[in-house]
Amino acid sequence: MPRTNCLSMLLDDxxxxxDTLAWRVEPAVPDPANPLLEPHFxxxxxxxxxxxxxxxxxxxxxxxxWHLSTPAGEDRFEAxxxxxxxxxxxxxxxxxxxxxxxxxxxxxxxxIIFDHDSGGASQFASVLIHPxxxxxxxxxxxxxxxxxxxxxxxxxxxxxxxxxxxxxRHPTAVYRYFSSDGIHWTAEEGPLLxxxxxxxxxxxxxxTPIGGADHSAYFxxxxxxxxxxxxxxxxxxxxxxxxxxxxxxxRRVIGRRTSPxxxxxxxxxxxxxxxxxxxxxxxxxxxxxxxVKGGHxxxxxxxxxREQTINWQWAGSQDRRIWERPARRPTLDNAPLGDYGxxxxxxxxxxxxxxxxxxxxxxxxxxxHGDIYSDQPSLHIFNGALCRASWEIDRYWAAVSASxxxxxxxxxxxxxxxxxxxxxxxxxTSTVGPGELEVELLDPDGNPxxxxxxxxxxxxxxxxxxxxARWSGGSVxxxxxxxxxxYLRRSRLYGFAxx
Numbered sequence: 001m002p003r004t005n006c007l008s009m010l011l012d013d014x015x016x017x018x019d020t021l022a023w024r025v026e027p028a029v030p031d032p033a034n035p036l037l038e039p040h041f042x043x044x045x046x047x048x049x050x051x052x053x054x055x056x057x058x059x060x061x062x063x064x065x066w067h068l069s070t071p072a073g074e075d076r077f078e079a080x081x082x083x084x085x086x087x088x089x090x091x092x093x094x095x096x097x098x099x100x101x102x103x104x105x106x107x108x109x110x111x112i113i114f115d116h117d118s119g120g121a122s123q124f125a126s127v128l129i130h131p132x133x134x135x136x137x138x139x140x141x142x143x144x145x146x147x148x149x150x151x152x153x154x155x156x157x158x159x160x161x162x163x164x165x166x167x168x169r170h171p172t173a174v175y176r177y178f179s180s181d182g183i184h185w186t187a188e189e190g191p192l193l194x195x196x197x198x199x200x201x202x203x204x205x206x207x208t209p210i211g212g213a214d215h216s217a218y219f220x221x222x223x224x225x226x227x228x229x230x231x232x233x234x235x236x237x238x239x240x241x242x243x244x245x246x247x248x249x250x251r252r253v254i255g256r257r258t259s260p261x262x263x264x265x266x267x268x269x270x271x272x273x274x275x276x277x278x279x280x281x282x283x284x285x286x287x288x289x290x291x292v293k294g295g296h297x298x299x300x301x302x303x304x305x306r307e308q309t310i311n312w313q314w315a316g317s318q319d320r321r322i323w324e325r326p327a328r329r330p331t332l333d334n335a336p337l338g339d340y341g342x343x344x345x346x347x348x349x350x351x352x353x354x355x356x357x358x359x360x361x362x363x364x365x366x367x368x369h370g371d372i373y374s375d376q377p378s379l380h381i382f383n384g385a386l387c388r389a390s391w392e393i394d395r396y397w398a399a400v401s402a403s404x405x406x407x408x409x410x411x412x413x414x415x416x417x418x419x420x421x422x423x424x425x426x427x428x429t430s431t432v433g434p435g436e437l438e439v440e441l442l443d444p445d446g447n448p449x450x451x452x453x454x455x456x457x458x459x460x461x462x463x464x465x466x467x468x469a470r471w472s473g474g475s476v477x478x479x480x481x482x483x484x485x486x487y488l489r490r491s492r493l494y495g496f497a498x499x
Contacts, residue, residue, distance in 0.1 A: 001318075002414035005294035007426050007466065007497040008394045009316045011324045016483065020409040022402035023327035024492055025314065028360070028389035030332075033092045035340050035364065035385035041096070043082055043104060043112060044069035048386045050346040050363030051215075052083070053127040056091070056354060057182070059138065063088040064182060065361065065386075066113065066125045066141070067348070073381060080150055083114040083122035083143065085183060086386075091354065094386070099183060113183065114143070119170065120154035121146040126218035126349055127182065136186075139179040142218040142228075142262075144195065146172045160187040171195075174216065176262060189263060193228075215286050217349040221258065227320070228257040229287050232268055239280045242305040244374040252283040252303060256321065272300065272315060272323045281305040289320060290351040290358065294497065296320050297396060299347055299360060302330070308368035308380075309334050310344040314396055327397040332389055340364040340385050357390040394426055394465055398492035406433070408489045415444050415481040418498040422476050423484060426495040428463040435461065435490035439469055442483040449478060454487065466497075 006014050015021075037048045052067035069084040082102075088094045098109035102118070114122045123144035130138050147170040148156040156169035163170060173191030195214055215231035232255035233247065240251055253273035259265045274282050286301035298315035311330045317323040335341040341364035352359045365384035370377070401409030429435035437460065441452035448454065451473020458470040468475055477498070486493055 002416060003294050003318065004416050004418060004421075005497040005499075007294060007424070007495040008292035009295065009297060009396055010326065010399055010493065010495055011295070011316050011318070012326050013318075013324065014413060015411050016414045017412040018410065020402045020407065021411050021488075022400055022409070023329075024398045024400045025327045025329045025331050026391060026395050026397060028312070028332035028391055030341075031092065031388045031390065034387040036092065036361075036388060037086060037094050037096075037386040039072070039383075039385065041069075041104075041107065041110070043071055043110065044084065046070040046072035047363065047365065047382050047384045048084075049081070049365075049382065049384065050348050050361065050386070051081075051123060052125045052348055053350060054348045054352065054361040055127065055129065055350060056352050057129060058131050059129065063091045063094075063352075065094070065348070066127050066182075067363075067386065068122065068125075069112075070382065072383070081121045081123060082112050082116070083125055084111045085113050086111060091352070091359065091388075097183075101184065113185065114145075116150065116154035118155065119145040119147050119158040119175070119187075120149045120156075124214075124216050126216070128218065128220050129182075130220075136180045137178045139182040139185075140262075141177040141179070141185060142174050142192070142216070143177065144172070144174050144214075144216065145170070145190075158187050158190060161190050192263065193257075193265060217286065217288065218262075219289070219350075224260075226259040226262045228259070228265065229271075229289065230255055230257070230268075231285055232270060234270065234273065237274065237280075240274075240283075240305075242281055243376065244370055244372055244378050245305050245308070246370055246377045246379045248377055252285060254284050254287045254300075254323075269321065271321055272298075272325075277325075277328060279304070285310060286347060287315065287323075288347050288349055288351060288360065289317075290353075292394070293495075294318075297351075298323060299331075299351070300325070301345070301347055303369070306372075308343070308370045308372055310346065310369070312345060312347065331391075331396070335364075337368070338366055340366060340387060342366055343368040344382075344384070353393065356393055358393055359388055359390045361386060361388045363387075395494055398428075398494045399486070399488060400492055401488050401490070404490070406489065408436075408487045410485060410487050411493075412442070412485040413483050413496075415442075415483045416498060417480045418477040418482050419480040420476050421498040423469040424466045424497050424499055425469055425493065426465045426497075427467060428492045428494075429461045430490040433490040436487070437489075437491040437493065438487040440485050441471075441477060442485055443479075444481045444483075446483075449473070449482070452478065454485075465494075
C-alpha cells in the first residue's frame with residue numbers, strides 16, 4: 001500500500017513514475033576513536049569480534065556489549081569462540097569488566113560470560129532488555145551454543161537444561177537464558193532452533209521448521225511476540241558457484257521467523273535474496289533492522305564471494321517482510337586489506353540511536369573469509385577489533401538527478417488520500433548552481449491542480465528534515481487522490497510525509 005509517511009526513507013514502491021532519477025547513498029562515518037577495543041588478553045588475542053548485541057541499557061544508562069572473542073590462531077569455524085562482555089559510559093571508551101564467572105590461567109577474573117565449560121563455544125548472542133519485567137527476567141538472551149566443542153574441552157551439555165532421552169550431549173542449537181543483571185545468566189529453555197552439522201561443519205540449506213540458527217538475531221515484536229532474522233541457505237543461482245567458498249553448494253539469503261512466545265517458531269520465510277541487479281557472486285549474511293518513520297530501515301551485510309569480503313548496503317521495508325534496495329552501493333566499504341575492516345565488516349544485531357545519530361558497532365576484520373587461491377572450500381582464521389560507524393538520523397539515501405548539472409530529474413508519487421494535509425520534505429539543496437527542488441500536485445488524471453502547479457510552488461533552498469511545502473494556492477492538499485511530482489536539480493530528496 002502506498003505510504004503517506006516516507007520521511008525517513010523513500011522506497012521504489014513509493015514512486016509511481018520517474019524520469020532521469022538515481023539514488024545517492026550516504027556513507028557511514030567511522031568513529032574517529034576506532035578501533036574501540038583491540039585484542040589484548042589470551043582469550044581475545046585473535047579477535048574482539050561482533051556476532052552479538054550492543055545497546056544503551058534503558059535500565060542504568062550504560063552502553064553494553066555482548067560479543068565474541070577468539071584467541072589468536074585457533075578460530076576455526078567457531079570452535080574457540082567465547083561470549084564476552086564490555087561496557088562504556090559514553091559509547092566510545094570501553095572497558096572489559098573483571099568478572100568472577102570464568103577464570104583463565106593467570107587471570108582469576110575475566111570479562112568472559114560463557115566459557116566452554118558452560119556448554120561449549122558460543123555464537124550470535126541476542127540480548128533483549130525488559131525494564132518492566134520481574135527482576136530476574138529483565139535481561140533475556142537467545143544464544144547459539146556448540147556443546148562438546150572444542151573437542152575434549154567444552155562441556156557436552158548446557159547446565160540447567162535436561163537432555164532428551166537417548167542423547168549423550170546437547171545438540172548445536174539456540175538456547176534461551178534469563179538474567180537479573182545481564183552478566184550472570186541462567187539457561188531456561190532449549191534446544192530451540194537446531195543447526196544441522198556434519199562433523200564440525202554447519203551446513204545449509206535449513207529446510208526443516210526447527211532448523212537453522214547460523215547468523216541469527218532475535219527481536220521483540222511490536223505485537224508482544226518475537227521475531228528472528230537469520231541467514232538461510234538456498235539453491236545456488238546459475239553462474240554463482242565460487243569453488244573456494246566454504247558453502248559452494250548453495251547461496252546465502254536472509255530469512256525470517258516469528259514466534260508468539262519465543263519457544264515455538266514458524267517456518268522460514270525468505271525476505272531478501274540476490275536478484276538480477278546484483279553481481280553474480282553477491283550473497284547476504286545478516287540484516288540489522290531499525291524502526292523509522294513510516295517503515296523499517298535495514299543494514300544488509302553483503303558477502304562478495306569472489307573477493308571473500310563483506311561490506312554493507314541499505315535496505316528498507318514497510319513491514320519487515322518485503323524489503324527493497326533502491327540504492328545498491330555500499331554505505332560502508334572495506335578499508336585497505338590488512339587494516340581493521342579491510343576484509344570483513346560484521347555488524348552487531350541492533351542500531352543505537354543517540355543524540356541525532358544512528359550507531360552500529362561491528363567487528364572490523366583484517367583478513368578475508370576464505371582462500372581465493374584454493375580449489376576447494378576454505379575458511380580463514382578471523383582477526384580483528386571492535387569499531388563503530390554512524391549516520392545522521394533520517395539521512396540514509398536520497399533521490400537525485402541521474403545526469404546532474406543543470407538537468408532535472410523527477411519522481412511522481414502514487415495518488416494519496418491527503419485532503420487537508422500538509423506536505424513536508426526531508427531534503428537538501430546544493431549551494432552549487434544553486435540547487436533547485438520543486439514540487440507540484442497532480443489530480444488523478446495527472447494534471448496540475450490549480451494553484452498547486454510547479455509555477456505556483458514557493459521556492460525553498462536549504463537543508464531540513466521536515467520543511468513544509470507551499471504554493472500560491474495554499475499549504476494543504478485541496479482534495480484527496482493527490483499525487484506529488486518532485487523536480488530535482490542539484491538537490492537531494494530523502495523523504496516526504498503528508499501530515
